[in-house]
Amino acid sequence: MTDLHTVRAGAQPIGVRKDLRVPMRDGVTLAADAYSGTDDTPRPALVALSPYGKELQALALTTPPQRRPSPMWDGCIEAGDIARVVQEGYVHVIGDLRGSGASEGEHIGNYNAGGVSLGQDAYDFIEWVASQPWCDGNVGMIGISYFGSMQVLAAAERPPSLKAIFVSGGHYDFYETTYHGGVMWFMPRAAREGRGGDSGWAFTDGVKSRMLETYSPEEIRKRVAERLDDPDVAAWPNLVHVLNYPKNHEAWFDIVMNEVDGDWYEERNPVTLAPDIDIPVWLQIDQGRGWTLDGTIELYHRLNGPKKLDIGPYLPMQSRPSSRSTTRCSAGTSTGSRASTTG
Template identity: 30%
Template sequence: MTMDKMIIERDVPIVMEDGLVLKADVFRPKDETPSPVIMTLGVYGKGVPYRDAFAPQWDVLMATKPEVLQDSTKKLMVWELVDPEIWVAWGYVCVRVDSRGSGRSPGKLDIFSKREAKDYYNAIEWAAAQPWSSGKVGLNGISYYAITQWLVASLQPPHLAAMIPWEGASDAYRDMMRHGGIQNDGFFKWWYPKQVIAVQHGNPRGWQDPWLGERSSGPASLSEIELERNRTDPVSDILSRPLDDEWYRERSADYSKVTVPFLSAANWGGFGIHPRGNFEAFTQAASKQKWLDCHPGRHEEWFYLDHGMALQKRFLDHFLKGIDNGWDKEPPVLLHLRRPFSNEFEQRKETSWPLQNTKWKKLYLDCVDGFAVPGMSWDPPCKWSKMSFAALGRPLTFLSPPLEKDIEVTGPVAAKLFGSSTTTDMDLFLTLQAFHNDREIVFEGAADANTPLSQGWLRASHRKLDPSKTLPYRPYHSHDEIQPLQPGKVYELDVEIWPTNILLPKGSQIALQVSGKDFERMMPPREAGNPWEMRNPTICTHSHLQDRPKDTFGGESTIFTGGETPSFLLLPFIEN
């Protein structure tokens, strides 16, 4: 649908109960037939063009997926949102709302806050009452626009009829802010200035809105001091809150109150921000009508590819338009299975998560005294052994024997490690890898081109488990008290490793890397002439010196295996 075939209203005011006015852009069918609404609310600026502000991602998408959105000129697209040209042609109204304090909406910017969720509630109810609305509102967006869906759904707006949170966190502490208790400062110190403050309301350097002919950050020009006063500081907020308190709970879904029908779309390779929240919400939310999609690929591309578009349309057509298209009979879990060194992804539908035909298998770690490379075995080693490593130095990598047959690994992963430290704490960074013919099996993930199979984290002083929520395959840490280590004492440590999928051919080897710092691999030099270097391939890093002081987290760590310390990796093998 071309722009002359739709009605476009920009900077439409939505008045909040406290008098503040949010600004929205509305795209609707020209025949003015009351239609269901697809709404988003977030901080990236409703008037910031995708192709300008996110040019690298746009260029890659257009170059690698030239077939994407062929029925659209793509001139109305912004980052992580639906394309109005497509959806208005399908009979929907698209509403984009700038969050309080962002873009064209004034106020204090406070990401994922209770105030932001309440504003979203108000905007949903406002849209439902408009003459161009059928009264049914659906939500559909990626990342930030997925996270806010879980938060507003917890408030149960009466006219919220369905939602598609695509690659979004639902537990602020565990999914994105503190992995296993360790601060994820790398993401927030990069993302917040680049993608949020850049579009803060009143920022005089905000992107130009080409559709309004004005700044996307509003007409006001605030000073640096005024801008800073008008926003919170998530890096400092997270640093000052090592335990899971009310501040994190306010920014997390209340699964018991998420009752709306939803399609939770998870990226297999979104470690650090996505996809844990999509899996947890699917298994924990009270909704009686819920589905889980598991896909590979870069962060945003599957949202716009034909498969993703058809999936979204069919789901929303059913719940927002009442179309009997068989969606209600669709199995609740849709998988896209990954094979090594292939860009073809087999689809399979399942009835539950974890999968019903899961056989949980333990790979026991074995330090193998006298060998440089520790191993793993299917039987617990009788002999007790140990191996130490510098927490900030080279990691240990435990390698399994070659597989005797083809194996599918699909589901949550966990590890039980027996470990000690020469200091009063230690951070564990676990990376699940696989190799075939000495070549690592990697996939293009949400944010990097060489994503390992999975990752997990745990701060040893946060080892306390919540027995009411812990499952054998998904340990759940309470994060409600700090229990320092006694140097040299051995502790039992259960580590959650995020869900994964891989179809491993015979002869492959499974590996578990155990480190005291972020995962790194040899990467090509950034500039010609420079040597290859070790780099973390993701933006979710954990290196804040106040959160990880070297005198505490830079000691020597020891892993114990066999005998009375049977450290193991728990894997979900699928029997067909």
């Protein structure tokens, strides 16, 4: 077991276990950091998983949450307020997905990591956390955006140790996230490559295009030419660039090449998987994240277990759930102006 050492968030001491190696069933290992109290007392754990890099999330210990348009705001620091999570008596476990950060393996396409579903990896990650001597066997999940989507994928796999999830601002219907109402939106490019206040994925050589892995070079050339025949695509230098030079823009290339909803987006669609979830789910969304509001409501209606939907006021983008300086829901309470639905 990795040694526990102490860091400080202001005056608060926090125990840290760095660079844990979490085995997946196929032999790949994922990297994680665990934050807790400063002794070895077993505690319940809150897991947060994304491709944004666990080291970036550690900035939550030293940088207060920022609202846009602060130049210090970063849309990828979304695993949660580490100090608050620890203060409430949890272990906060932050992990890197396959093909990102310090983790092994390949990440190919949307929610499909080298042919292994990210939900399957989340299952293995959660059960490993539950078996550790510093965890009491009870696991929940926390986090915004990609972290939120991962919670739904994990819960649909029904890991026995996962007791509840608190999902904020996730992306569920991936087609509606990338082509909202059929209109292409560039936010997924920012999330992947880092633009406009997003650091982007902590990608490795294991991140690959699903399209390039699936089709022959001849078929790719044909499909690229067809996309470039669209005058709306050909008029945008960014799109011309990514279509001609996809190697380092693999996720955005896949999106641009799939402009119509269908099998590519439907595979492991969190909305489709929602009926498989039977644990308590608390969904939270700010109206300012309008591109995911409708998907959140659709997801809520498809959930079969205990559920709550919390729609917050317009001012969005303080990107850490359970922060001391935010009006988001925490510790079973909801503050601020809210429209809530319970089922």
